[in-house]
Amino acid sequence: MRDVTVAASLAKIGRRLRVVAVATNLTDSMTHAPVYQK
Numbered sequence: 001m002r003d004v005t006v007a008a009s010l011a012k013i014g015r016r017l018r019v020v021a022v023a024t025n026l027t028d029s030m031t032h033a034p035v036y037q038k
Helices: 002-037
Strands: none
Touching: none
16 A cells, blocks of 8 residues: 555656646746747
């Protein structure tokens, strides 16, 4: 049972990290967009 809870918490952490990575990628593309347009 302990292995199941550890796997579940790891999956939750991975999902949160993926959301953070996507958010940072979006903000980076938004801040760099004017530079690319020039």
